[in-house]
Amino acid sequence: MLKNRTYNNIFDIHVHLLGDSPLDGEFLAYAKSHGMRFGISCLGPYGEMIAQPTIDECRQSNDMVARLCREHRDLAYGFSYVNPVHGEAAVDEIRRCLDIGMVGIKLWLGCPCNDERVFPIAEEAIRRNIPILQHTWIRDPMLPGESSPWDVAELAQRYPEVTIIMAHMAYRWRQGVQVVKDLPNVLVDCSGGDTELGQIEHAVEILGAERVLFGSDAPGRDILLQLSKVTCSEISEEHKVMILRSNAERLLKTAQNRGEE
Amino acid sequence: MMIFDVNTHVGRAPITDAYTDMDRLLSMMKGAGVGKFIVSDFRTAFGDAAQTALIPAGEGLIYLPGITPSTDPGILSTIETEKGIRLYPTYHDWHLCTEEWNSLLDMAQNEGWVVHIYLRLLDPRLMPQSRASSAVIQWLDAQLAGRQNTSFIISGANLSEVQDQPDFFRRNNIWTDTSHIQGPMNSLRKLLDVLGTERVVFGSNTPCFYPGSGIFRIENTPISDSAKELVLGGNAANLFQIT
Numbered sequence: 016m017l018k019n020r021t022y023n024n025i026f027d028i029h030v031h032l033l034g035d036s037p038l039d040g041e042f043l044a045y046a047k048s049h050g051m052r053f054g055i056s057c058l059g060p061y062g063e064m065i066a067q068p069t070i071d072e073c074r075q076s077n078d079m080v081a082r083l084c085r086e087h088r089d090l091a092y093g094f095s096y097v098n099p100v101h102g103e104a105a106v107d108e109i110r111r112c113l114d115i116g117m118v119g120i121k122l123w124l125g126c127p128c129n130d131e132r133v134f135p136i137a138e139e140a141i142r143r144n145i146p147i148l149q150h151t152w153i154r155d156p157m158l159p160g161e162s163s164p165w166d167v168a169e170l171a172q173r174y175p176e177v178t179i180i181m182a183h184m185a186y187r188w189r190q191g192v193q194v195v196k197d198l199p200n201v202l203v204d205c206s207g208g209d210t211e212l213g214q215i216e217h218a219v220e221i222l223g224a225e226r227v228l229f230g231s232d233a234p235g236r237d238i239l240l241q242l243s244k245v246t247c248s249e250i251s252e253e254h255k256v257m258i259l260r261s262n263a264e265r266l267l268k269t270a271q272n273r274g275e276e
Numbered sequence: 277m278m279i280f281d282v283n284t285h286v287g288r289a290p291i292t293d294a295y296t297d298m299d300r301l302l303s304m305m306k307g308a309g310v311g312k313f314i315v316s317d318f319r320t321a322f323g324d325a326a327q328t329a330l331i332p333a334g335e336g337l338i339y340l341p342g343i344t345p346s347t348d349p350g351i352l353s354t355i356e357t358e359k360g361i362r363l364y365p366t367y368h369d370w371h372l373c374t375e376e377w378n379s380l381l382d383m384a385q386n387e388g389w390v391v392h393i394y395l396r397l398l399d400p401r402l403m404p405q406s407r408a409s410s411a412v413i414q415w416l417d418a419q420l421a422g423r424q425n426t427s428f429i430i431s432g433a434n435l436s437e438v439q440d441q442p443d444f445f446r447r448n449n450i451w452t453d454t455s456h457i458q459g460p461m462n463s464l465r466k467l468l469d470v471l472g473t474e475r476v477v478f479g480s481n482t483p484c485f486y487p488g489s490g491i492f493r494i495e496n497t498p499i500s501d502s503a504k505e506l507v508l509g510g511n512a513a514n515l516f517q518i519t
Contacts, residue, residue: 017496018495018496038460038461041460041461041462042461045461154401186401187402208399209398209399209456209458209485210458210485210486210489210490211398211484211485211486212482212483212484212485212486212487213294233460233461234460234461235459235460236458236459236460236461237457237458237459237460237461237462237463237464237493238461239464239492239493239496239497240458240459240463240489240490240492240493242492243486243488243489243490243492243493244486244489246488246492247308247486247487247488247489247492248486
C-alpha cells in the first residue's frame, strides 16, 4: 500500500496488456496490492503492439483482455481495440466486446480519428454510452494513422454526444489541452511521457479537474512515477481525488456497463 | 534522513523557455523535503551568460557551473565551485577527444571535482540531442580507464541504457541519477538490481520535472529502508563528502 492511503483504491484509465510479458504480472501485482482498478486494452495478441491489426488480431487481443477481466472482475475494465478501417466488422467487434462486459473503445493508429471510417464507431459509442480512448500525439511528422488534438476536436465537434478521452494529453500537453478546451465532451488522460513539471496544473486550469483522468500507460511506464504527477502537483486534494478516482468512476458507470445491476 | 537532490537547475529552461528563479527553486526544494541540492544555471550552459555572473545563493545548495565548449577553462579558477562541474555533451558540440576536453577533465581530477555528465534534460522527442547518449557512454567508457580518481555522475540515463551497459555504470567512480529512470514497472528496483544500492543517487531534474516525483517513487518502492536512505541522500552525501 502507498504511504498516503488517499492514493490507494484509485482508477488508472490507461493500461496495456502486453501479453507474453512479465511486465503484465508486475502491473497486476501492483494493482491487486493497492486495490487499483484499471481500464485496459491489448494492442496485439503476439506480445507486440500492432498499428494496423486485422479484424482477427483485434478479436484475439480483445479475448485476452476479456479473459483478464473475468479473472480480475473487481479491478479490470476492458476497452475494445478495433481498427476503424474494417468498417462494419469493427463495429460488430465493439458490440461483441460490450456484450461480454467491456466498458469502452480503444483507438490507436488505424486512421486519424477525424476520418469518416471512425464515424460509425463514434455513433456506436453514443448508442451504448461508452467512451472512446483515443491515442493522441503532437509530433512532426506524425506516425501513419496517428491522431492529433485537432483531429480529436473535429470528431468531438461532429459528435458532441460522444465522450472522447484524449490520451497522453497529446504529449505536448501545453498545446494539446488548449486545442480541446472548449469541447466539454473531450476529457484527457495524463498517461505516458515523463514527469514534466506543471502538466497537471495546466490541464486543471484549462479544462477543469472534472475533465482530467489519471492514466499511467503501464506497464511500459513506471506506475509510481506516473501517479506522482498527480500526487506531487500543486492542486487541491479534492481535485487530486477527482483525477485519481471519481472522474473515472463517473465516466464508466462501471457496474451498469458490466450488466451487474 | 537528509534528502539530497543532485539534479536541479535555475534560469530559463531550454525548449520550454520557462523561467525558474532561485526563490522558486528553494521553495520547491523545501516543499519536496529536500535538504541539500546541486544546482546550475541554465543560462551558463544554454544561454549566453558569463560564468561568474550567475552564482546563485541559498540555503542547502551546492553550485556547479555548467561548462560549454566555449567556456574559457581559465575562468573556472575564478569560480568558487569547489565541488564539481556540469557538462552536457549530447547537446553541445564537444569534440570528445580533444586536448581542451582532456585538459578540462585533468583540471577536475586535480581539483577533486565531481564531473556531472548530462545525457538528457528532456525526452529527445522534445529536446533533440546533437550526439546520441550511446556515443557519449561509449566515449566515456574508453576514457575512464585513465581517470579512476575522478568521480562522475551520469544524469539522464534510462533503464535500458544501464541494463545494456552494466559494466560501464557499475564502475566504482560512476554514480547514476534516478531522474530519467522512468519505466517500465518497478524501474527503481530494476536499476538497483543492476547497480546495487551504493551507486544510485536521487536526482529530481527540477524544474523540468516535478521535484517530488522521484521522492514519491523511492519512498513507495518496496525496498529496504536502508536502501531508500542511501538513494535519497546517503550516497550523494558520501560522494560530495557532506556530513
